[in-house]
Amino acid sequence: MRTDMSGPRKLHVKSYGCQMNVYDSHRMADTLARDGFVETMEPAEADLIILNTCHIREKAAEKVYSELGRIRRLKGRAARDGRRVLVAVAGCVAQAEGEEIIRRAPVVDLVFGPQSYHRLPDLVARAERDGKVVDTEFPVEDKFDHLAPASAAATRARGVTAFVTVQEGCDKFCTFCVVPYTRGAEMSRPVGKIVAEAERLVDAGVREVRLIGQNVNAYHGEGPDGRTWSLARLLYRLAEVPGVAQLRYTTSHPCDMDDELIAAHRDLAPLMPQLHLPVQSGSDRILAAMNRRHARTDYLDVIARLRTARPDIALTSDFIVGFPGETEEDFHVTLAIVDDVGYAGAFSFKYSPRPGTPAAARSDQVEEADKVERLARLQQAIDRNARAFNESLLGRTVEVLFEKEGRRPGQLIGRSPYLQPVQVMAATSFVGEIAAIRIAALGTNSLFGTLELSPHTHDDKPTTACAGS
Ligand code: SF4
Numbered sequence: 247m248r249t250d251m252s253g254p255r256k257l258h259v260k261s262y263g264c265q266m267n268v269y270d271s272h273r274m275a276d277t278l279a280r281d282g283f284v285e286t287m288e289p290a291e292a293d294l295i296i297l298n299t300c301h302i303r304e305k306a307a308e309k310v311y312s313e314l315g316r317i318r319r320l321k322g323r324a325a326r327d328g329r330r331v332l333v334a335v336a337g338c339v340a341q342a343e344g345e346e347i348i349r350r351a352p353v354v355d356l357v358f359g360p361q362s363y364h365r366l367p368d369l370v371a372r373a374e375r376d377g378k379v380v381d382t383e384f385p386v387e388d389k390f391d392h393l394a395p396a397s398a399a400a401t402r403a404r405g406v407t408a409f410v411t412v413q414e415g416c417d418k419f420c421t422f423c424v425v426p427y428t429r430g431a432e433m434s435r436p437v438g439k440i441v442a443e444a445e446r447l448v449d450a451g452v453r454e455v456r457l458i459g460q461n462v463n464a465y466h467g468e469g470p471d472g473r474t475w476s477l478a479r480l481l482y483r484l485a486e487v488p489g490v491a492q493l494r495y496t497t498s499h500p501c502d503m504d505d506e507l508i509a510a511h512r513d514l515a516p517l518m519p520q521l522h523l524p525v526q527s528g529s530d531r532i533l534a535a536m537n538r539r540h541a542r543t544d545y546l547d548v549i550a551r552l553r554t555a556r557p558d559i560a561l562t563s564d565f566i567v568g569f570p571g572e573t574e575e576d577f578h579v580t581l582a583i584v585d586d587v588g589y590a591g592a593f594s595f596k597y598s599p600r601p602g603t604p605a606a607a608r609s610d611q612v613e614e615a616d617k618v619e620r621l622a623r624l625q626q627a628i629d630r631n632a633r634a635f636n637e638s639l640l641g642r643t644v645e646v647l648f649e650k651e652g653r654r655p656g657q658l659i660g661r662s663p664y665l666q667p668v669q670v671m672a673a674t675s676f677v678g679e680i681a682a683i684r685i686a687a688l689g690t691n692s693l694f695g696t697l698e699l700s701p702h703t704h705d706d707k708p709t710t711a712c713a714g715s
Contacts, residue, residue: 257283258292263300269409294332299339318353338428401450406678408452413459421604434467448489457495463502478506503548512555524564528583529576560590560664568597568617570608584627590635592628639685646683648676667692
């Protein structure tokens with residue numbers, strides 16, 4: 247419980263879901279820092295609690311409501327101590343549910359959607375003054391222009407890898423997905439602002455910049471020449487920023503993997519050999535029903551071209567099993583595509599209807615027992631492929647960016663170029679450095695390695711695109 251009532255106001259943000267939400271939570275904290283809020287990990291100490299929600303996973307809204315039950319008790323205890331706590335719900339559940347949240351959970355003072363984050367100081371002031379506030383509009387102004395950049399101290403505290411949102415929203419309208427409704431139409435940030443953010447990040451010690459967007463490879467931002475730049479062009483520009491040692495981007499749609507972007511994987515040394523490219527299903531019939539806008543062979547063609555450009559590229563994916571109308575035959579071709587591609591890993595989920603999406607209204611929903619059984623078989627195939635990918639690295643030397651200290655004394659955790667966690671015994675001074683590591687053993691969720699060479703200095707970049715292959 248907070249005891250120092252005279253100190254700065256405290257903010258606790260709980261983030262659910264994807265990396266974009268983590269990025270948004272950081273930006274909210276940075277924006278509220280200008281109003282004197284400092285972050286706390288302890289909800290019981292906070293004067294403002296924000297739940298930054300995600301609508302992608304099953305029962306997302308239910309999870310939020312049960313968390314709000316816990317917060318209600320906490321807010322009640324604070325009130326008995328004479329302290330007022332504001333409770334806010336942000337993110338995609340807020341956008342989708344709007345006023346319903348306050349009706350079901352009166353503990354909530356403020357509900358706001360992803361397009362309103364830059365108005366947060368004003369929304370908080372209104373909620374403090376007037377009581378309940380709901381803001382789920384899609385404003386015309388660019389929220390990124392109004393969000394505060396992270397301070398150097400906040401950036402350093404968040405580590406050597408940083409997310410930068412370059413694109414938001416989606417125009418694809420897959421029939422199972424709420425994103426086009428909760429995040430709105432595609433919007434891309436201008437190149438100059440992204441480059442300036444990357445420069446600020448590397449000045450504060452960041453080595454790897456991860457570009458994020460719901461449909462990141464549909465990026466079409468305004469370049470410094472006044473023309474529209476593609477994601478590939480943006481990546482080439484960011485690779486020139488001194489201090490940017492590694493680049494990644496996520497999440498991509500197969501239809502937006504154009505030749506220029508594929509060539510960037512061949513030509514750009516800082517662009518890591520790893521790509522998350524969701525396929526969702528291997529069946530053409532289901533892909534059409536999902537409105538994915540590509541067939542199985544189109545997807546496999548993209549993979550083949552990527553592998554020609556960058557033979558060692560590690561591919562990961564998302565799968566949905568039990569989409570309405572999915573037959574055992576459809577599922578078999580989904581299983582087959584896992585082996586055809588040889589994924590390094592994948593996320594897989596049972597289909598669950600999202601209210602307001604076209605697929606939710608279909609009458610041919612798949613039985614739960616079939617979904618459970620198919621998911622188990624799919625996950626076996628994914629795990630088998632992931633194991634084979636990890637085993638292919640045994641005895642090889644790869645470059646690892648060290649991110650943080652591990653749980654055991656003397657242990658550091660880093661990431662391979664293929665994004666696997668790697669555990670190594672090394673001095674703490676290696677955090678933030680990229681070093682050659684020989685992969686000696688495989689764990690369940692990570693690789694174990696030994697240090698081979700001195701780390702690169704901060705000025706170095708990998709010299710060839712295929713280092714470690
Ligand atoms: S492309 Fe991705 S974000 Fe867009 S509708 Fe489809 S699944 Fe949702």
